[in-house]
Amino acid sequence: MVKIVHLSDTHVSHRRFKNVKDSWKINNRLTWIEEDYCKGFQKAMEQAAEIKPDYVVHSGDLFDVPVGRNLIGPTEYSRAFVIKVLREFFEKTENEVPFITIDGNHGTYLTRNYSTLEFLKEAFPKMFFLATNYHLKQAIFDDNPLIIEFDDVKFYLFPYLKFGNLQSLEDSYENWVRNNQEPDNSKISIAIAHGMTRGIDLLNLLFQYDYDYVALGHDHKQQRIKKNMWQAGSTEKYTFTERNQQKGFLEVDVQKGKDPIIVQKNIESKRNMIQKNIKLTTDSSVIDLESSVFEILKEFEQPFIGETASRLKITFEGTTLLNNWWRMEDKLDDIRSKIFSAKYNILEFRWDAKDLVRTAPTSLKKGAKIKEYLIDDPVKDFERYVRDLDMDNQKLAKVFIEKGAKIIEEVFSVPEHSTESED
Numbered sequence: 288m289v290k291i292v293h294l295s296d297t298h299v300s301h302r303r304f305k306n307v308k309d310s311w312k313i314n315n316r317l318t319w320i321e322e323d324y325c326k327g328f329q330k331a332m333e334q335a336a337e338i339k340p341d342y343v344v345h346s347g348d349l350f351d352v353p354v355g356r357n358l359i360g361p362t363e364y365s366r367a368f369v370i371k372v373l374r375e376f377f378e379k380t381e382n383e384v385p386f387i388t389i390d391g392n393h394g395t396y397l398t399r400n401y402s403t404l405e406f407l408k409e410a411f412p413k414m415f416f417l418a419t420n421y422h423l424k425q426a427i428f429d430d431n432p433l434i435i436e437f438d439d440v441k442f443y444l445f446p447y448l449k450f451g452n453l454q455s456l457e458d459s460y461e462n463w464v465r466n467n468q469e470p471d472n473s474k475i476s477i478a479i480a481h482g483m484t485r486g487i488d489l490l491n492l493l494f495q496y497d498y499d500y501v502a503l504g505h506d507h508k509q510q511r512i513k514k515n516m517w518q519a520g521s522t523e524k525y526t527f528t529e530r531n532q533q534k535g536f537l538e539v540d541v542q543k544g545k546d547p548i549i550v551q552k553n554i555e556s557k558r559n560m561i562q563k564n565i566k567l568t569t570d571s572s573v574i575d576l577e578s579s580v581f582e583i584l585k586e587f588e589q590p591f592i593g594e595t596a597s598r599l600k601i602t603f604e605g606t607t608l609l610n611n612w613w614r615m616e617d618k619l620d621d622i623r624s625k626i627f628s629a630k631y632n633i634l635e636f637r638w639d640a641k642d643l644v645r646t647a648p649t650s651l652k653k654g655a656k657i658k659e660y661l662i663d664d665p666v667k668d669f670e671r672y673v674r675d676l677d678m679d680n681q682k683l684a685k686v687f688i689e690k691g692a693k694i695i696e697e698v699f700s701v702p703e704h705s706t707e708s709e710d
């Protein structure tokens with residue numbers, strides 16, 4: 288039997304600046320939210336040291352950045368913090384517990400063939416093991432396995448790969464797995480993969496092969512997928528949909544040919560993520576909205592304390608007039624700056640109106656009428672408008688006229704049925 292600690296999606300170096308109070312844990316060095324994710328990783332690793340498993344398995348997204356086309360890397364604070372946490376873990380466990388991880392979709396320069404995890408390998412060459420996206424590409428290209436082998440266990444590594452949109456990629460990926468990643472019976476076999484959707488970022492073969500355990504990451508909700516396959520979940524709440532999730536990691540006893548024994552371990556966070564809902568009708572005024580929001584804010588009327596300040600999101604539903612909603616959004620901007628400058632124990636304030644139906648006022652619904660009276664000939668009309676501005680630069684005025692005419696044409700040449708559907 289081997290005992291592993293399975294954690295995932297620590298997202299260290301996650302930062303937010305939009306909709307967040309301008310306040311630092313350490314000025315110009317560490318933000319409150321960034322610290323939350325550092326702590327999530329630290330708490331998991333401290334508990335892991337007490338468990339002293341045979342291996343620690345991290346199923347990807349150790350760092351939050353870079354991600355996608357955003358090539359900004361983790362902060363120096365976060366890099367140093369991860370080094371410190373790992374060093375303390377290896378010291379406490381007397382360099383007897385290897386840490387094995389893979390690239391997720393976060394923390395890796397997908398297009399650049401390198402990963403933020405490489406410096407950790409350099410820092411702990413004997414204790415830290417990883418497979419990056421680049422390793423995976425190379426392995427597929429060379430038709431070589433991506434396995435880390437110890438005396439008693441073989442780890443089959445599956446760094447993040449979104450293959451689902453490209454049949455040829457899926458085929459070659461699947462072939463590679465068939466040729467190289469099928470578990471053999473000589474040792475305990477553990478797969479480590481980052482993905483959550485079969486056929487998109489998780490291969491069906493992973494479900495079919497009889498690994499003794501499959502350590503999954505990417506889904507931030509801790510859950511059993513099948514008896515030998517679990518998502519460990521993230522170590523700190525990330526999006527507001529995670530606000531009611533218990534965060535933690537897994538302690539797993541893996542035996543050859545038997546069902547693994549799973550113990551769910553909790554990590555508590557001081558940070559509340561709270562979501563409130565406001566329902567609007569076409570009769571709701573800006574003042575109504577303002578009083579509903581301030582009603583919600585009452586429970587947060589306390590001096591700001593970075594450690595305990597809440598992350599608050601208001602969702603709007605129902606129906607409102609479009610021009611009314613624009614005024615409401617201006618008001619919400621006002622309220623946000625009030626929250627961040629007055630005594631509210633709120634770190635983040637945002638709103639979401641994706642479920643709010645915004646309708647045009649009756650006067651604007653008659654698109655045809657507008658066309659008749661405002662714009663007979665858009666080009667001429669706009670030209671007259673620009674000429675009236677008395678622009679000095681005639682060349683620029685001409686560009687304006689051409690562009691403006693094009694925009695007007697695009698806006699007003701909307702097919703009739705699509706304006707009707709908004710009614």
Ligand SMILES: [Mn+2]
Binds near residue numbers: 347391392505
């Ligand atoms: Mn992920």
